[in-house]
Amino acid sequence: MSDATVTLEGPSGPKPKKYFTRRNLFLYGTLIIISAYYLLPLYVMIVTSLKGMPEIRLGNIFALPSNITFEAWGKAWNGASCTGDDCGPVSRGLRDGFMNSVIITIPSVILSIAIASVNGYALANWRFKGSNMFFTILIFGAFIPYQVMIYPIVLLLGQVGLYTKLGGLIVVHTIFGMPILTLLFRNYFVSIPEELFKAARVDGAGFWGIFFKIMLPMSLPIFVVAIILQVTGIWNDFLFGVIYTKPGNWPMTVQLNNIVNSVQGVKEYNVNMAATILTGIVPLVIYFFSGKLFVRGIAAGAVKG
Amino acid sequence: MAHTKRPSQLFRNMAAKIAAIPMIFTTLVVFVGCTGWTVVYSFTKSKMLPKKIFETTELFSIPTPSWLSDGSLDFSYISGIATKNFVGLAQYERLWNSDRWLLSIENIAIYGICSLVFTFVFGFILAALLDQKIRFENTFRTIFLYPFALSFIVTGLVWQWILNKDHGLQQVVRDMGFENFNFNPIYDADIVMYGILIAGLWQGTGLIMCLMLAGLRGIDEDIWKAARIDGIPMWKTYIYIVIPMMKPIFATTLVLIASGIVKLYDLVVAQTSGGPGLASEVPAKYVYDLMFASQNLGQGLAASTMMLTFVIVVVIIIPSIIRAFGGKKNHV
Numbered sequence: 220m221s222d223a224t225v226t227l228e229g230p231s232g233p234k235p236k237k238y239f240t241r242r243n244l245f246l247y248g249t250l251i252i253i254s255a256y257y258l259l260p261l262y263v264m265i266v267t268s269l270k271g272m273p274e275i276r277l278g279n280i281f282a283l284p285s286n287i288t289f290e291a292w293g294k295a296w297n298g299a300s301c302t303g304d305d306c307g308p309v310s311r312g313l314r315d316g317f318m319n320s321v322i323i324t325i326p327s328v329i330l331s332i333a334i335a336s337v338n339g340y341a342l343a344n345w346r347f348k349g350s351n352m353f354f355t356i357l358i359f360g361a362f363i364p365y366q367v368m369i370y371p372i373v374l375l376l377g378q379v380g381l382y383t384k385l386g387g388l389i390v391v392h393t394i395f396g397m398p399i400l401t402l403l404f405r406n407y408f409v410s411i412p413e414e415l416f417k418a419a420r421v422d423g424a425g426f427w428g429i430f431f432k433i434m435l436p437m438s439l440p441i442f443v444v445a446i447i448l449q450v451t452g453i454w455n456d457f458l459f460g461v462i463y464t465k466p467g468n469w470p471m472t473v474q475l476n477n478i479v480n481s482v483q484g485v486k487e488y489n490v491n492m493a494a495t496i497l498t499g500i501v502p503l504v505i506y507f508f509s510g511k512l513f514v515r516g517i518a519a520g521a522v523k524g
Numbered sequence: 525m526a527h528t529k530r531p532s533q534l535f536r537n538m539a540a541k542i543a544a545i546p547m548i549f550t551t552l553v554v555f556v557g558c559t560g561w562t563v564v565y566s567f568t569k570s571k572m573l574p575k576k577i578f579e580t581t582e583l584f585s586i587p588t589p590s591w592l593s594d595g596s597l598d599f600s601y602i603s604g605i606a607t608k609n610f611v612g613l614a615q616y617e618r619l620w621n622s623d624r625w626l627l628s629i630e631n632i633a634i635y636g637i638c639s640l641v642f643t644f645v646f647g648f649i650l651a652a653l654l655d656q657k658i659r660f661e662n663t664f665r666t667i668f669l670y671p672f673a674l675s676f677i678v679t680g681l682v683w684q685w686i687l688n689k690d691h692g693l694q695q696v697v698r699d700m701g702f703e704n705f706n707f708n709p710i711y712d713a714d715i716v717m718y719g720i721l722i723a724g725l726w727q728g729t730g731l732i733m734c735l736m737l738a739g740l741r742g743i744d745e746d747i748w749k750a751a752r753i754d755g756i757p758m759w760k761t762y763i764y765i766v767i768p769m770m771k772p773i774f775a776t777t778l779v780l781i782a783s784g785i786v787k788l789y790d791l792v793v794a795q796t797s798g799g800p801g802l803a804s805e806v807p808a809k810y811v812y813d814l815m816f817a818s819q820n821l822g823q824g825l826a827a828s829t830m831m832l833t834f835v836i837v838v839v840i841i842i843p844s845i846i847r848a849f850g851g852k853k854n855h856v
Contacts, residue, residue, distance in 0.1 A: 250653055254667045260682040260726065261670075267685065279696050280686065338547045345540035353544070353551045360555035362839045364786050366811040366828040370821070371558035394550050401547065426539030455675030457790040462816065472677045476794055479681050488685060499678040506673035507666070514669070514734055 268292060268493035275488050291489035295478075295497055313494050315467075316474030320454055320501075323385055323470055327392035328449040332442065335397055339404025340430050344416055354405070361398035369462055376463065383465040391459050396452065400445055407441040408434060440512070447509050448516040451502040471498050559832065566616075566825035569609040615826035625827060628805040634717045635724070635806070636785040642725055643781050644774075647732030652762065654733070655740045665737075669730035676727065680794025683723035684710060710796050713803035720788075720795055720804060727791075728784065732777050739773035740766070775847070782838045786831055807831050 263280055268291050270284040278285075298312025341347075342354050372391060373382060381387030411434065419429045460470040469477075475498045479491045506513050619625050650668055654661055671679065686692050689708040697705040709719025743766060751761040789808035796804045798813075807827060815824035 246653060246656055246658060250658070250664050253650065254664060257667050257671065257726065257730075260679075260686060263686055264682055275691060279699060280688075280691055280693075281696060334546045337543045341540040341544050341547075345537060347537045347541055347544075350540075350544065353547055356551040356555055357547065359839075360551065362783055362835055363555060363559055364808065364828065364831045364835055366808050366824075367562050367832045368554060368558040369812075370815055370825065370828075371561040372554065375553075375558075393546075394554050397547065397550050426543065451673055455677075457675065457677050457793070458812075462812075472675050472790075475681070476677050479684075480794070480797055488688075488691065491681065492685060495678050495681045499674045502673040502675070503670065506670055510662075510666075513673070514665075 264492045264496050264499075268295075268489055268496055270489050272487060272489060291487070291493040292497075294487070294490045295494035313471060313474060313478070313497050316469055316471035317497070319385065319464075319468055319474075320471040323388055323392070323460075324450060324453045327389045327396070327453050328446060330389065331393040331396035331400060331449055332445050334393060335400030335445070336404045336435075336438075336442070337430065338397070338401040339406075340408050340434055341426075342401065342405045343408035343411075344429070344434075345426060354401070357398045357401055365395070365458060369458075373462065382463065383468065385464065385468050388459060388463045388468075388470075391463055392453050392456070395459070396449055399448070403441060403445055403448075404438075407438055411437060443509075444512055444516040447505055447513050451505055451513075454501050562825050563829050563832070566822065566829045567610050567612060568822060569611045569614075570822040570825065571820060615822045616830075619823055619826045619830070622823070624802055624805055625807075625810055627802065628807045628810045631717050631804060632785065632788065632806050635721055635788065636782070638718070638721050639724055639728075639785055640778070640781050642721070643729050643732050644777065646725065646729050647777065648736050650729065650733040651736035651740055654737055665734070668733055671727045672730045674727065676790035677794040679723050679727045680720075680791045680796075683719070683726070684795045687719055687722075710804075711800055713800050716796060716800065716804045720792060723795055724788070724791055728781070732781065735773060735777050735780075736770070739770045742773075743769055779839060783835060786835055786838070 266282070266284060267275065267280060269287045269289070270278070271286075271288050271290065274285060294312070296312055296314055296317075298314070342350055376382040376387040376390070381390060415433060415437075416429060419433050424432065454470075455472065456470065457472045457476065460473040464470065464473070475494050478494055509516075654664060658664070687694075687708065687710050689695070689711050692708075694705060694707045697707070709715045709722070747765060747769075748761065751765060756764075787808060788806050789812070792798060792804050792806050792809055798805050798809055808831070811824050811828045811831065813824075814820045814827065
């Protein structure tokens with residue numbers, strides 16, 4: 220394209236844009252100031268976690284660390300060496316909570332997506348009498364405050380012996396992830412051309428045959444969206460973790476809250492901030508790497524009704 | 525829709541029915557059953573009897589009942605609590621006479637109204653700014669949205685630190701020479717909800733911005749062009765043309781923000797632990813505390829039923845008002 224324009228005389232091409240118009244200055248200025256507000260907490264977290272306690276006591280929370288130390292990170296992860304036999308979760312470090320969160324998140328994500336995708340598939344292609352009623356209840360269920368259901372669920376889990384166990388929490392996450400995920404999958408499967416489904420039926424494929432051979436291979440993107448949605452959601456959960464597990468099984472968020480908000484001992488702000496970053500890092504990494512898919516996931520999750 | 529001729533034999537659809545068992549279980553047992561249980565038992569005298577001594581360790585900000593920490597749940601003890609001794613509206617009477625509950629309602633009202641207005645306005649302004657065909661749009665969007673990936677616990681703890689009265693923002697401004705600068709919302713009972721609001725807005729505005737941006741992108745380019753040709757200033761185009769066209773998105777975001785407000789719990793627990801004193805009590809926390817910590821089940825059930833009532837109002841009544849209101853305007 221440049222070859223053709225070279226032969227022409229005089230100025231050519233589109234009118235050059237002015238970059239420093241008053242509009243642009245205002246626009247970008249505003250955006251940059253707002254960005255600063257959004258980035259500030261992340262910056263403060265990182266900076267604080269790299270300082271030593273004396274520096275925090277004397278200095279400014281916004282100042283860069285004068286000498287960087289990773290001590291707080293080690294302490295947040297491994298826990299402080301505790302003396303005496305009263306080594307509560309506070310002194311244990313976040314490592315345990317991290318492992319618990321992993322153990323909770325992986326099966327919960329797999330189970331909830333497996334169930335919800337089959338639900339969505341049944342609701343889109345194999346409707347039976349009453350299936351729409353169940354779907355409606357499911358969507359309404361997404362709006363019921365969890366507080367209304369938590370106590371009876373304690374009783375139910377107690378009955379089957381899963382209360383305070385990680386298994387119980389996995390069941391709870393599967394149940395409460397169901398409305399949004401089912402909606403997500405149903406809407407996706409509805410958008411797949413009906414002819415494909417019909418052709419497979421004519422060829423003699425059944426419920427599971429069509430699901431595994433036709434629907435699954437076609438719906439990889441929506442599975443990725445669902446995984447992102449669930450991993451961040453379950454990792455960030457606090458309420459269910461605190462209700463349905465006991466201290467040894469606490470997920471990371473619950474343990475973090477207990478470390479930082481414990482009233483015992485001297486507050487170590489650098490350790491607190493290191494622990495906070497460690498807890499936030501998993502969803503943040505997912506967010507930064509998944510980009511548009513994350514946005515799609517939350518938009519799908521947001522438009523629940 | 526997918527099958528025009530519904531299979532008449534029962535066994536044909538059996539696979540689908542079997543596959544839907546978890547969904548049927550969830551809807552009937554959990555969503556209908558558990559909600560119903562809570563509503564019914566909120567009319568009873570249910571109460572946790574202090575059979576086991578309640579063990580509050582100073583270590584935890586959240587009091588942990590003894591039967592939670594040792595992991596073994598004496599089930600006969602639990603089932604003895606929920607009595608079928610119906611007492612009518614007594615629990616609700618007590619609830620609405622409780623200062624703590626009234627405070628939690630007041631707090632959630634303050635937080636809710638401010639959060640609704642600010643999230644809505646800021647979300648729209650941010651979306652409108654990003655919709656100006658700017659460079660680095662993706663970068664800005666990533667920055668505005670990343671807090672949403674973080675949990676409320678992380679959000680609350682970060683802002684607790686930034687608003688720390690000895691080392692945080694207040695001290696930094698004082699060190700700059702403004703000796704009398706006072707800004708310690710999370711230590712002042714009168715304004716503690718605004719301290720939580722700052723954190724809540726930081727976390728949640730990005731999502732609303734994203735939804736609004738999607739709505740703005742859905743508006744036909746030609747409308748903008750037509751408005752420009754007619755010489756209508758941009759702000760007028762927004763107010764008279766664009767905003768009325770975005771009513772469906774606004775309805776969605778309103779419902780979304782409102783149902784998020786009712787759930788407000790983790791943020792308060794992390795940022796203030798409900799303090800100072802009980803100044804930042806919210807309904808969700810009240811329910812948790814009465815059910816699991818204060819061993820007053822009946823009150824917790826009644827309070828959670830009130831939350832449910834509120835959500836029903838917000839999810840069913842408000843959208844239908846907006847739909848009626850918006851529908852009329854669109855046809856003019």
